[in-house]
Structure formats: structure tokens, C-alpha cells
Amino acid sequence: RDAPLTGGPEPVDTLEHSVLGRRWVYDGPFDPVYVAAVTTAILTGGTEAALESPDGTLWPSRGTARGSGSRTAGVAEPTRLVVTTDKGLTSVVSDGFTLAVRRVVDPQAHTDDLRLTGTWAGTDEPVLLATVRLTA
Numbered sequence: 675r676d677a678p679l680t681g682g683p684e685p686v687d688t689l690e691h692s693v694l695g696r697r698w699v700y701d702g703p704f705d706p707v708y709v710a711a712v713t714t715a716i717l718t719g720g721t722e723a724a725l726e727s728p729d730g731t732l733w734p735s736r737g738t739a740r741g742s743g744s745r746t747a748g749v750a751e752p753t754r755l756v757v758t759t760d761k762g763l764t765s766v767v768s769d770g771f772t773l774a775v776r777r778v779v780d781p782q783a784h785t786d787d788l789r790l791t792g793t794w795a796g797t798d799e800p801v802l803l804a805t806v807r808l809t810a
Contacts, residue, residue, distance in 0.1 A: 710750065717745045717749065740790070752768040788806045
């Protein structure tokens, strides 16, 4: 982030970017931008970003991420987050949805919910990383 979260938790750390300057780093589920990005990726079938160098060269991917949804629109940055963690699962309740982020991944875990799965070196099948449930 380019500035501290107003009224949010303390940052995990800060860092200095050579071009962008000071950045504030937060635990993802407490950051409304992260929550909106992951939820949107799940709802719209989004994928990981390409790694591109300044000269336009694409770097080979070391992993993948893919949302299961097919909506054409995601969610706006939420203004209210209620975050709880229990047994390696962090739940983020916001207006209209609940995002569940797996802090400890289990290759055997499966769900029929809208989901984000990922692969990396050593994984044969996509692994469940997060889910979204839409609420009224």
C-alpha cells in the first residue's frame, strides 16, 4: 500500500521500493484491497498475474492460481471487514459475501463453493486456497 490503512491494524512491515518509495505491508485478509482482489478473482474466474520485466519480457510462471466463477463483475473494495481465524482458516465477512482463506493448505480439501485453487512445484493437482460464499 502507498499509505497506512486508516483505522486498520498495524502493518506487518514497511519496505522501500526503488521507484514507488515507502510501502506498507498488511496481512491480506485485513486489507480491503486484497479482499476485493481475491474475491473478484474467485467470482470471475481470474488467474495469476503474468510476471513481466520492464523491457516486456515475460518470466516463466512458477505457479498458477485460478478462480472457479464465471461472473463478469467482481466486488468493490469493501468498507467493512470482520476477520476471524480458527484452525488455519481465516474468514472475512463483508457486505454480500464471506471470503475464507486457507492459512494451512490441505491437498485433500475440496468444496462445491466458488473457489480459488493453485499449483506450484511439487503439486500434481490444483490445491484449494480460498472460497467465497455470497450472502444476501
